[in-house]
Amino acid sequence: MNAPMIGVEDLALRAGERDLVTGLSIQVAAGERWVVVGPNGSGKSTLLGALAGARRPLAGTIRIAGRPVEGCSVGELAALRALVNDRWLDPFSASVLDTVLTARYRFGAEPGGRDAALAALSRMDCAGLASRDVRGLSRGERQRVAIATALAQDTPVLLLDEPTSHQDPGHQAWVLDRLAAHNEQTVVAVLHDINAAARFATHVLLLSGAGWWRAGARRDVLTAPALSTLFGARIDVTTAGHTEVFWIGPDS
Amino acid sequence: MNERRARALIWLFAAAVAVSLAASLMIGSVRLDPIAAVTGLLQPADRSLSSAILALRLPRALTAIAVGGLLALSGSVLQALLRNPLADPYVLGISGGAACATMLAIAVGAGAFATHCAGVAGALAALAVLFLLARRALFGTEHLSGESPSSSMLLVGVMMASFAAAALSLALSLAPAGRLRPMVFWLLGDLSGALDPAAAWISLAVLAVCGWAGARDAAALNLMMRGDLQAFTQGVHVDHVRRRLVIVASIATGWAVALAGAIGFVGFVAPHLARFAVGNDQRRTLPASVLIGAALLAAGDLAARTLAAPAQLPVGVLTVMIGVPLFLWQLRRQ
Secondary structure (H helix, E strand, C coil), rough: CCCCCEEEEEEEEEEEEEEEEEEEEEECCCEEEEECCCCCCCCCHHHHHHHCCCCCCEEEEECCCCCHHHHHHHHHHHHEEEEECCCCCCCCCCCCHHHHHHHHHHHHCCCCCCCCCCCHHHHHHCCHHHCCCCCCHHHHHHHHHHHHHHHHCCCCEEEEECCCCCCCCCHHHHHHHHHHHHHHHHEEEEECHHHHHHHHEEEEEEEEEEEEEEEEHHHHHHHHHHHHHCCCEEEEECCCEEEEEECCCCCC | CHHHHHHHHHHHHHHHHHHHHHHHCCCCCCCCHHHHHHHHCCCCCCCCCCHHHHHHHHHHHHHHHHEEEEEHHHHHHHHHHHCCCCCCCCCCCCHHHHHHHHHHHHCCCCCCCHHHHHHHHHHHHHHHHHHHHHHHHCCCCCCCCCCHHHHHHHHHHHHHHHHHHHHHHHHHHEEEEEEEHHHHHHHCCCCCCCCCHHHHHEEEEEHHHHHHHHHHHHHHHHHHHCCHHHHHHCCCCHHHHCCCCCCHHHHHHHHHHHHHCCCCCCHHHHHHHHHHCCCCCCHHHHHHHHHHHHHHHHHHHHHHEEEEEEEECHHHHHHHHHHHHHHHHHHHHH
């Protein structure tokens, strides 16, 4: 069997005095799309931070492409994974193209950077924005530019922290489908919308924030009883056509 | 921003520095024509009037260029590093340390050289205090997923600057009456004491080294402007870059203040003018900012010693008076 793209072994994460998760072990194979689901403050972003090598876990090891994240240099990590978070900063005006071009930093001075940046922009339906000022974009547009920036980094692993929080329902489905269609990248995403998660994920990790977790193929893990326990609300599922639709029950 | 246009503008700013240098050498109580100025420069041992005049004007003009460039470099780096367009070279409190030490030296009647040395020592002491008080921001790693270290560094800097301002007021109120005038002039920013050619050339060398160090990290700074976590994931060693740039900005500010006093506004406005002209790519903003600062201070100092001749005005007052209208005009054009 091939080595997993991301291997997490016996991971423990803590925020302040709170144990978020203990003993987490998952194997993410190349090309899989994992979605992390859990209540607010359950450590989803903390987990992504640890996977990105930006946060040191309390215990356990994380490997990307077989290499322990803690032993990688900043430059080596930049070649392995890109991260989209929802806290982009634009203190000074800059063009969208220049913003996406920051992702090509790891390549040094290269002639192809501009083309790669433009290709990433058009994959996020933002080709027409290239010369606009990032500070004049809507939040949804800015978020798609942030995703395009991560794509332009051209890494085998993509980490997404609520990548569609500012998208309208049409764009949310479109963005996730676009990312799913590009299946040579391994994706770990935090999503709040369960139905979007069901549509996008091949695998799901449920994080309770109190140490308890479950991971596995989407069909096995993303079930109404598990979600009800996770969120402490009655969550039901109905079938519309071939699609399962999760909804919050009336007596929750 | 068109790259060729930006490059052309940077050459234009370099030409502005050259023009203000030439004007500073030729204009004064005795006017020199270009030929006299060139022969005076080429034959400094010549005992002619022009070489005697140039011996006075050249160090002062070069010092003005170096100090303007250093302040602009520091302001430009700090505005990007702190992600705050209101930042200036004095925001980290380094100049406060330099100013306190210099004031003390003037108050006890030290000579020019000892005063410069005291200023540099004061700046380094303030830098050490900053690193000590903001060490969690400068050496920690937890900030990547949490609060930005810039704000805690900024808070420490503002507190140090406030303390230094109080100490300066105390020094002024206790100083003997005879030394008050040089102290006040120094506080306002003054280049009339810059007569030492060695100090001027060393200052240009400091500018070259600081500029080189800043330019090395300009590409990384472009990424850090957009957030530490983002820059880290894109391959920037954010802690190292931040520490290096804080040191570069501190040395630039400390040296400039020790040499010419707290000249206001150049370090704030030059980066803004540079951004208006060439945009926010630090690889272009930094050199443009240095050149604009150098030209602005050289022109300001020329005005300071000629406008009310034979009296000399403090250049710090004039830089603000030239800079503010220029800045507001650019702001309106945007």
